[in-house]
Amino acid sequence: MKTVQKTFAAAVAGTCSLWLVVVPAGPARAAVECPEAGPAVCGEKSGLVPAHKDFIHATLIWNKKYSTCPNMLVWMRPSEYKPKHYLNAPVPGSNVFPGFNQKYIELVQGGFGLGQLDESGWSRYGPDLERENAQLLDVCGLQSMIDTGVFTRNAIADLTSADISSTDRFFTDAGFSRGLGYNLFCNGHVSGVDGRIYVVGLHDKGGNNGGRKINIFDPKAEAWVPRPMPCVRIGYEMDPTGVLSHCDPLNENNTDPPTPSDLKYQRWYPTAVTLPDGRILVLSGSDQDTSVGPANAGSTKVRQGVPEVYDPKTDTTVALENAWKQLPMYPRAFVVQTGPNEKDWKVAVTAEVVPPLPGQPGGLNIGGYDPFFYSGNTYLLDVQGALADPLVATRAQNHWTFVDTAQNGHDSGAGVLMVTIRADGTWSQEVFLFGGSSGGDTPDSAVAETIDFSSATPKWKPLASLIQPATQNNVVALPDGKLLVVGGASGRTNSLRYQMFNPADGSRTDLVSSPVPRHDHSTALLMPNGAVWVMGGNRVNLIPGSPQTQAQRDAAVPVIEQYKPPYFFKGAKPVIDDAPASIRHGNKFKLEVSGTEVASVTMIRTGPITHNWTWGNQYVKLPFAQQGGKLEVTAPPLPGLAIAGDYLLYVVGRNGAVSDxxxxxxKLMSDPEPD
Ligand SMILES: [Cu+2]
Structure with a gap:
């Protein structure tokens, strides 16, 4: 849960749609107005696509049987239950939120309450109550339906039950029925080099309580890798009315039973980063001691400063006690290549906790939601050095190298990494951050900035500012190398207008507007057809209006909006006629392309994403040689430039159009599986 309780930053009216050029300084471009300038400038948005579940955590998953069509795995809170478990039964025929099931609060939550976020389980669409909060979505099926143009409504309140039921057939349960026993909400998650989805930490007892589990979704089995089912979950399944005696939910052995794969530290809101060798780095996260009960748990809150490394091959973790540093929740962290050799990589982290700490003069109350201040101090963490250190188990603050300081801590601001590999073998590795805040009660920011970690002395540089201050926005790297920023809010001012940033000159173009506020828990993911699905958010906040009335919350329905960027409207699309199914670092591979001349070839990782945390959207531009429709493309030369795993490959035409x-x-060079 991420609540917006900030002093209002000066809201800037979101009506201007000029090209703003900040870097490099130069003459302003001709003004354009969207949507009047047309889709070739502004792109085009679909009507609302009802989607039944809140797409708060979302990733594409790939199975050999879907050679071109992925499924999307999505989940919300509580991931291992259905809304019928924690909501009272609705009054027949009514659209009124019937409140929370007190037995569930007693037996599962140990008396910790449920809140506005849990109202997201409520939907005026009755069948949703019977569905698990983790779902698999048939992407190609729903895409085909979107392509018919049937979704034309632009206000959630106008959706009918027929609209909502029309997408039912594309969803299947993917929670408890597929082996999930834990609440995977506000967790770190990444796709591994093996295509599995790794979810680190837990979120339990309504909020703030972290967990130790590494949960893994296996796309081939379409199931969760078995972990011990918690006693509390089993008990509730057998006896939801509490007639029998139940395990004590305040005893964490009953909600997070210990296993060898567990993290040493319990975490909620950690960041996970897949490393070039296939291991997974875990950073930060919060925890509190819920065994002391709801009245006292808040004062026990901690921010975990010890990184951990999980190894999927051994299903074990190592704590890097020697590399302690306090970071924001969900710190923005990216692998960067730091030299010419396979092991020359480190992990860039773009903010840290700064004084005053909770309890210090000027500090915040430790019981608050996120009681820390942050700076934009940017570091490289030497994970390999910390692991090889004989003093790995001794608490110290080593193995971090200071790089530069960003203008803002960018906490809860959108971030993304773009890698460009050039024909001469050099590369750039640019991280972009948009908005957010420096934590505590500092104002939300409109600052957008970038840093290139391939520079000998990386320095943050400003881009054009966001159209208005915003936190909890999302950025999507697109195949044509542009950055789409959607959603976010500052206080009660929603950022409804889509914005496009051009990394080449730092400029911003203001695009179409959305009728749906998307901030807390929203997501945006690039799809196989090159469109972006804008999704998620807290269901009760999707109908504009502030504060929301209960009637507005009750009328809310989750919706996807499909956004087609301007490259859909540039003429003939290049067509990839032939491409390999897999490649390895350093190899060359052949592409056959028709339809138009090729300007660039890019590969973009296919998720996951949550909470403006776009690790899973990593963009890699590849060098190539061209002869007619035949291309010889060079794969990323080093694993630190592109982590092994699942990508979508796109070709951009000279006309600006983008292929499917x-x-x-x-694949890793060491992967024994044949290509
Ligand atoms: Cu959250």
């Missing part, structure tokens, strides 16, 4: 994406697996 082709699923491409980037």
């Amino acid at each position: 994406g082709r699923h491409l697996v980037l």
Whole structure:
């Protein structure tokens, strides 16, 4: 849960749609107005696509049987239950939120309450109550329906039950029925080099309580890798009315039973980063001691400063006690290549906790939601050095190298990494951050900035500002190398207008507007056809109006909006006629392309994303040689430039049009599986 309780930053009216050029300084471009300038400038948005569940955590998953069509795995809170478990039964025929089930609060939550966020389980669409909060979505099926143009409504309140039921057939349960026993909400998650989805930490007892589990979704089995089912979950399944005696939910052995794969530290809101060798780094996260009960748990809150490394091969973790540093929740962290050799990589982290700490003069109350202040101090963490250190188990603050300081801590602001590999073998590795805040009660920011970690002395540089201050926005790297920023809010001012940033000159173009506020828990994911699905958010906040009335919350329905960027409207699309299914670092591979001349070839990782945390959207531009429709493309030369795993491969034409994406697996050189 991420609540917006900030002093209002000066809201800037979101009506201007000029090209703003900040870097490099130069003459302003001709003004354009969207949507009047047309879709070739502004792109185009679909009507609302009802989607039944809140797409708060979302990733594409690939199975050999879907050579071109992925499923999307999505989940919300509580991931291992259905809304019928924690909501009272609705009054027949009514659209009124019937409140929370007190037995569930007693037996599962240990008396910790449920809140506005849990109202997201409520929907005026009755069948949703019987569905698990983790779902698999048939992407190609729903895409085909979107392509018919049937979704034309632009206000959630106008959706009918027929609209909502029309997408039912594309969803299947993917929670408890597929082996999930834990609440995977506000967790770190990444796709591994093996295509599995790794979810680190837990979120339990309504909020703030972290967990130790590493939960893994296996796309081939379409199931969760078995972990011990918590006693509390089993008990509730057998006896939801509490007639029998139940395990004590305040005893964490009953909600997070210990296993060898567990993290040493319990975490809620950690960041996970897949490392070039396939291991997974875990950073930060919060926890509190819920065994002391709801009245006292808040004062026990801690921010975990010890990184951990999980190894999927051994299903074990190592704590890097020697590399302690306090970071924001969900710190923005990216692998960067730091030299010419395979092991020359580190992990860039773009903010840290700064004084005053909770309890210090000027500090915040430790019981608050996020009681820390942050700076934009940017570091490289030497994970390999910390692991090889004989003093790995001794608490110290080593193995971090200071790089530069960003203008803002960018806490809860959108961030993304773009890698460009050039024909001469050099590369750039640019991180972009948009908005957010420096934590505590500092104002939300409109600052957008970038840093290139391939520079000998990386320095943050400003881009054009966001159209208005915003936190909890999302950025999507697009195949043509542009950055789409959607959603976010500052206080009660929603950022409804889509914005496009051009990394080449730092400029911003203001695009179409959305009728749906998307901030807390919203997501945006690039799809195989090159469109972006804008999703998620807290269901009760999706109908504009502030504060929401209960009637507005009751009328809310989750919706996807499909956004087609301007490259859909540039003429003939290039067509990838032939491409390999998999490649390895350093190899060359052949592409056959027709339809138009090729300007660039890019591969973009296919998730996951949550909470403006776009690790899973990593963009990699590849060098190529061209002869007619035949291309010889050079795969990323080093694993620190592109982590092995699932990507979509796109070709951009000289006319600016973008091909459909082709699923491409980037393999480690050591992967024994044949290509
Ligand atoms: Cu959250």
